[in-house]
Amino acid sequence: MLLITDRVDGHPDLARRLGLIRACETVILGAEASPRESRPAIVIGDVDLGRRESVEAMRQALARHRGKTTPYLCLLREMTVRTAIQARAIGATEVLAADAPAALLVKTIDQLLGDGGNGDPAEETAAFTRAQLATAAASLADMLGAVASGRAVPLRAVEASVEAIEQAAGASDIGDLLQVVWSYDDLTYQHCMLVAGLAASFAHQLGFSAEDRKLVTRAAVLHDIGKARIPLDILHKPGALDAAEQAVMRGHPMLGYEMLVRQGGLRPEVLAAVRSHHEYLDGSGYPDGLKDAEIGDIVRMITICDIYAALIERRSYKPPMAPDHAYAMLVLMGTKLDAALVRAFESVVLKTAQAA
CATH class of the missing domain: 3.40.50.2300 (Response regulator)
Incomplete structure (x- = not known):
């Protein structure tokens, strides 16, 4: 273009x-x-x-x-x-x-380019997935751009992302979805899309209702919203952060949570995922050191997806971890994560392995 x-x-x-x-x-x-x-x-x-x-x-x-x-x-x-x-x-x-809106922009461009799959069912599904994820990514760009400039979170853009990712996850194999997501060079978009795509697929795998699938996907889309307020030199630093930079980065859950609480209009489960997706069941996480029953099921799901996504991301300065190795890392985390959910997540991992 x-x-x-x-x-x-x-x-x-x-x-x-x-x-x-x-x-x-x-x-x-x-x-x-x-x-x-x-x-x-x-x-x-x-x-x-x-x-x-x-x-x-x-x-x-x-x-x-x-x-x-x-x-x-x-x-x-x-x-x-x-x-x-x-x-x-x-x-x-x-x-x-x-x-x-991003969804209308994507739809119009696809129509003008004639990206419809030419009657082949597999091509039509792939074209649908690409269009849905492009809509989600463009909506994420609107969302993160607004937050980075100090404006309110545009909930219309959030819902466009949620709808597009949930539909793509329902129509496509997670492997097809990840292939599109991995094509994004911007690590912020890649990570947000990976976590949201994995979470949506996980919710489908667990047999959640349509409403609950959207709730999980919404929590995933917003879980890292606080990073939009983190300085870019820290957010995009290639390699390890020093202690001071790490302290700034670890502030993103509270930044996102406080921003969304002030704005209002979101369910407690979504706010909990934004604030607590770095909490562990053994109390070793942050920012609140929550333990066991203090951590809800949706937060537990988002945490698993967040860790797994970080391990399989494709970055210029490090190769992605193979899906089976990334899953083994989740298992080795033991009592930090919900063991039953980690076992259930394996079926999602097997599908990502086909795309790697």
Whole structure:
């Protein structure tokens, strides 16, 4: 994909959202290099069409970068009849509001690209999974971006992620789901998606009702929300953290919990998962040193998924641990984790092993 924008910073938030859907390059209007050797599959325009000079510049940019049959999705900052007509006049295949929900953005791009599986059931399932996870990742980007900038957690984005991940987990083998998740370079998105995908699959495996599956997935999506307030140099540090950095990082459960309590609107089980997913049954965890019955079942599930996800993540500075070795690590943790749930989780692990 190619994003053409008139924002001098390249609109990194939008570029990040699009990059989670599929590989995306950005050019800044008026500062384009020579035409690319290959045409993009789709052009996304983020330009102020209320300015005559921007309209003409965009027309020229499209002539330079767009193929004859390449779809052009125009994102309008002001969704008016005038701007929609202007977008169509310069060749827009489709128009959307610039603040359209992630699910609608993903659906529109998939429709324009014709990603439907061509009638083959396996391909259709894979296409559905990719679309659902792209929706979830783009929604996560909205959620984490809002929190990082000090705004409230956008619950609409949370629910879009929950719905998309839960549907993908129900329609696909967890191995197919993980293959898509592993393609994300950003470790924050990769970890959030891994934990949520594993948790959703775990809930399916345990035979939870639809409502309870969504509750578990919601807890997983939000469990690390406090990390959005952790400095990036600590969050993305390659290698081990020093003692001071570790202390900052260990503050993320309380940061997330307090933020969500202030905002309101979430069930106690979700808040408990955010605050207590680093607690262990033997009392050796943090931040509260909870033990045994003080730790609820959903927290226990999220903790198992969180640890397992961290072990199998694909990072540039370390290879992922093989699924069977990662599961063995869970078993070796003994009384720290719920033994019955760890045994039940093995069936999820066997499916991840097929994707490794």
